[in-house]
Amino acid sequence: MSIVNAVTCPVCGCLCDDIELTIADGKVAQVKNGCSMCESKFLNYISEHRTKTPLIRKEGKLVPASYEEAIHKSAEILANANYPILYGWSSTDCEAQRAGVALAEEVGGVLDNTAVVCHGPSILSVQEVGIPTATLGQIRHRADLIIYWGCNPWSAHPRHLERYTSFTEGRFEGSEWKSYINKVKASAGRKKLLSLERKGVLKQRYEPPVQTVSDNKPPATLSKEGRKLIVIDVRKSMTAEMADYFIQVEPGKDYEIMQAIRALVKDQELDVDEVAGVPVEYLQELVDAMINCEFGVIFFGMGLTQSAGKFRNIDVAISLVRDLNMRTKFIIMPMRGHFNVTGANTVFTWQSGYPYAVDFSLGYPRYNPGETTVVDILLRKESDAALVVASDPASNFPRKAVEHLVKNPLIVIDPHMNVTALVGDVVFPSAIVGIEKVGTAYRMDHVPLPLKKVVEPPEGLLSDEEILLRILEEVRRIKSQRKEAA
Amino acid sequence: MELLIKNGFVYDPINGVNGEKMDIPIKDGKIVESVHEQRAKKIDASGLIVFPGGVDIHCHIAGAEVNTGRLMRPEDHIKDVVRKTAITRSGVGYSVPSTFTTGYRYSCMGYTTIMNPARRLVVCS
Numbered sequence: 013m014s015i016v017n018a019v020t021c022p023v024c025g026c027l028c029d030d031i032e033l034t035i036a037d038g039k040v041a042q043v044k045n046g047c048s049m050c051e052s053k054f055l056n057y058i059s060e061h062r063t064k065t066p067l068i069r070k071e072g073k074l075v076p077a078s079y080e081e082a083i084h085k086s087a088e089i090l091a092n093a094n095y096p097i098l099y100g101w102s103s104t105d106c107e108a109q110r111a112g113v114a115l116a117e118e119v120g121g122v123l124d125n126t127a128v129v130c131h132g133p134s135i136l137s138v139q140e141v142g143i144p145t146a147t148l149g150q151i152r153h154r155a156d157l158i159i160y161w162g163c164n165p166w167s168a169h170p171r172h173l174e175r176y177t178s179f180t181e182g183r184f185e186g187s188e189w190k191s192y193i194n195k196v197k198a199s200a201g202r203k204k205l206l207s208l209e210r211k212g213v214l215k216q217r218y219e220p221p222v223q224t225v226s227d228n229k230p231p232a233t234l235s236k237e238g239r240k241l242i243v244i245d246v247r248k249s250m251t252a253e254m255a256d257y258f259i260q261v262e263p264g265k266d267y268e269i270m271q272a273i274r275a276l277v278k279d280q281e282l283d284v285d286e287v288a289g290v291p292v293e294y295l296q297e298l299v300d301a302m303i304n305c306e307f308g309v310i311f312f313g314m315g316l317t318q319s320a321g322k323f324r325n326i327d328v329a330i331s332l333v334r335d336l337n338m339r340t341k342f343i344i345m346p347m348r349g350h351f352n353v354t355g356a357n358t359v360f361t362w363q364s365g366y367p368y369a370v371d372f373s374l375g376y377p378r379y380n381p382g383e384t385t386v387v388d389i390l391l392r393k394e395s396d397a398a399l400v401v402a403s404d405p406a407s408n409f410p411r412k413a414v415e416h417l418v419k420n421p422l423i424v425i426d427p428h429m430n431v432t433a434l435v436g437d438v439v440f441p442s443a444i445v446g447i448e449k450v451g452t453a454y455r456m457d458h459v460p461l462p463l464k465k466v467v468e469p470p471e472g473l474l475s476d477e478e479i480l481l482r483i484l485e486e487v488r489r490i491k492s493q494r495k496e497a498a
Numbered sequence: 499m500e501l502l503i504k505n506g507f508v509y510d511p512i513n514g515v516n517g518e519k520m521d522i523p524i525k526d527g528k529i530v531e532s533v534h535e536q537r538a539k540k541i542d543a544s545g546l547i548v549f550p551g552g553v554d555i556h557c558h559i560a561g562a563e564v565n566t567g568r569l570m571r572p573e574d575h576i577k578d579v580v581r582k583t584a585i586t587r588s589g590v591g592y593s594v595p596s597t598f599t600t601g602y603r604y605s606c607m608g609y610t611t612i613m614n615p616a617r618r619l620v621v622c623s
Contacts, residue, residue, distance in 0.1 A: 117587060135569070358565055361565050361568050361569045361596075362596060363589075363597060364588070364596055365590035365595070366569075366590075367569050375581040376588045376589070377575075377579070377590055379576075458566075
């Protein structure tokens with residue numbers, strides 16, 4: 013039995029690097045410090061469903077094959093294709109992504125990552141208006157106003173609040189953990205009293221009206237000292253429960269409310285009484301809190317990027333932060349989902365110049381979201397082969413797109429048998445990055461962190477990087493053979 | 499491995515060689531007195547300049563800060579595209595070129611070592 017310290021968790025964009033693992037009999041036996049997602053990844057990575065050999069579809073059935081055979085078959089598929097797509101990349105390490113860029117370039121395919129159905133609009137806006145940003149460490153030590161807009165970190169990035177924002181003890185800003193506990197206790201006590209009153213054990217007493225979700229009235233805590241947490245969303249999420257102020261916006265009206273806030277930040281008067289279901293006087297209090305903070309930060313998620321308006325929402329959010337920077341210090345950051353989606357964008361950018369949707373079919377990188385994005389290519393039925401790495405488009409893409417994806421030869425590289433793997437023609441199992449293979453991943457604030465190898469992969473299992481490099485080698489060999497023959 | 503660079507105009511400020519036409523014998527990566535005339539691989543550098551590899555002691559071509567800039571310039575990148583060849587990788591240029599292209603362009607200018615402060619040593623050869 014041994015204990016491994018400072019393990020980086022390969023689950024979400026938080027990339028917590030303080031995980032402590034106990035290894036017994038070559039397996040992870042205990043996980044310390046991790047959230048539930050982290051624990052389930054580290055404790056369940058070996059399941060009975062995990063395949064140990066590559067599979068090739070023969071006569072409609074996936075049958076076991078050797079790595080050599082599967083690599084040769086995949087290389088042939090890619091070498092024969094005119095316009096293959098290479099998709100996924102967000103849940104593997106930068107080393108595999110680097111091999112992926114080389115492969116995409118060699119076969120003249122389209123390289124795209126999961127950002128295309130996630131934070132792609134954020135990237136488009138960053139290219140339009142820029143982005144004022146900081147590392148999570150800076151936010152941890154200095155931020156005194158934290159705004160989560162259209163995201164729910166309590167469920168999606170469980171340790172985000174505890175490690176980087178409200179509930180962390182920073183050098184200049186304290187943790188708000190205690191006040192949250194008090195709030196929870198008070199609300200539990202209130203519920204208990206009410207239930208006793210209902211049962212007739214206690215005499216009915218005057219109960220001050222409890223603030224409901226939708227009235228959006230700023231509580232007194234908005235003007236308190238110390239760190240403030242504001243959540244803006246269309247529904248009262250788990251994160252909103254612990255916020256000092258929760259604003260419920262009418263669905264699809266984030267753009268509107270943000271423009272209203274921008275106007276208020278610029279001391280302009282609004283002619284309406286309420287915007288997106290929020291009275292303007294309440295918005296004014298929100299704006300006061302924003303302007304009076306020392307260091308504010310807006311985190312935003314899918315609620316903004318994938319709702320009506322898409323990249324326009326992010327455009328206006330970044331513009332709002334720009335306006336706020338005339339009055340105080342403010343930054344903005346997307347809540348990236350997969351642990352290395354930021355890495356995929358970073359690696360693609362430094363090698364090809366573009367963050368996602370890179371088309372190599374002309375021999376040089378070309379980028380035109382809407383045209384060279386994978387979903388659009390599939391919907392136009394243009395691709396004739398696909399390689400999917402560490403991702404599951406078959407369960408996430410639009411049905412029409414999946415239909416075309418499945419119609420053509422499909423190569424899947426993934427540690428587990430996901431839906432895409434089940435419909436694939438060549439399926440490679442791979443070692444899990446961050447558990448069975450060392451690597452590098454980028455945190456959501458663009459800080460690279462090392463991923464550790466804590467246990468040995470099942471015997472004979474290659475990593476994503478090795479599989480890709482061997483496919484690349486085989487493609488080059490097939491191509492040079494053809495050249496000689498011709 | 500022996501190499502003979504012939505007939506180039508050699509510039510070597512440290513040794514006071516200022517544009518003289520001479521041969522440079524190289525053995526195992528180091529400049530030597532002489533090499534075997536027949537066995538050595540010969541490079542004809544007539545009409546060309548031969549000088550020590552350039553060293554850029556301070557540049558910004560790699561790392562997060564440059565990459566942020568690179569990400570923001572797609573409209574520049576389409577103005578200057580670099581095709582893949584049998585031996586070099588594709589890329590884009592103009593305001594913030596992609597890393598391979600940056601390396602190739604430095605090499606074309608005669609640089610062999612480039613230092614990106616606060617990041618890492620980048621060597622292109």
